[in-house]
Amino acid sequence: xxxxxxxxxxxxxxxxxxxxxxxxxxxxxxxxxxxxxxxxxxxxxxxxxxxxxxxxxxxxxxxxxxxxxxxxxxxxxxxxxxxxxxxxxxxxxxxxxxxxxxxxxxxxxxxxxxxxxxxxxxxxxxxxxxxxxxxxxxxxxxxxxxxxxxxxxxxxxxxxxxxxxxxxxxxxxxxxxxxxxxxxxxxxxxx
Numbered sequence: 001x002x003x004x005x006x007x008x009x010x011x012x013x014x015x016x017x018x019x020x021x022x023x024x025x026x027x028x029x030x031x032x033x034x035x036x037x038x039x040x041x042x043x044x045x046x047x048x049x050x051x052x053x054x055x056x057x058x059x060x061x062x063x064x065x066x067x068x069x070x071x072x073x074x075x076x077x078x079x080x081x082x083x084x085x086x087x088x089x090x091x092x093x094x095x096x097x098x099x100x101x102x103x104x105x106x107x108x109x110x111x112x113x114x115x116x117x118x119x120x121x122x123x124x125x126x127x128x129x130x131x132x133x134x135x136x137x138x139x140x141x142x143x144x145x146x147x148x149x150x151x152x153x154x155x156x157x158x159x160x161x162x163x164x165x166x167x168x169x170x171x172x173x174x175x176x177x178x179x180x181x182x183x184x185x186x187x188x189x190x191x
Contacts (some may be wrong), residue, residue: 043179051175056126059178062105063135063143067174068115069098070123077123106139127171130159144181153179 030038056067072078084091
């Protein structure tokens, strides 16, 4: 009976420590030292959360930059790749369809950057390469009625060079870039 009581006391003690004390401690420290990250790295428009810098959204308006394709249709619950092998005829057809789509949507017959054709492993990657952003420049500028130089300057402002060593190249967060475009629209409309 003594062994059973000791086991129950240990279960209760460890449950309190690992189930209550530790999570509260970690949450408190995260809120204290990294509040933006602890709350989802949210992006705001007019004081309301509209996106996270950690997740891509399916942008389809021609006035926005579009992220990489998603095998899970940008659903975090269906995160993952297509699991097609590199020699799969279905994958080759999918890539051909995407190449045609990008060239048609952008009015650009230059080679499409690879990450705009190939879905990301998670299906939720929020970054694109600088080349992928410039590939979309003409479409976004025309749709917004802006000079290409203005959109190019905004692309340059959004380049994240801090992850160069980890990612292999400077990247651009699509959601941040699109929100900065909207903020520029708001600034010019209010003048």
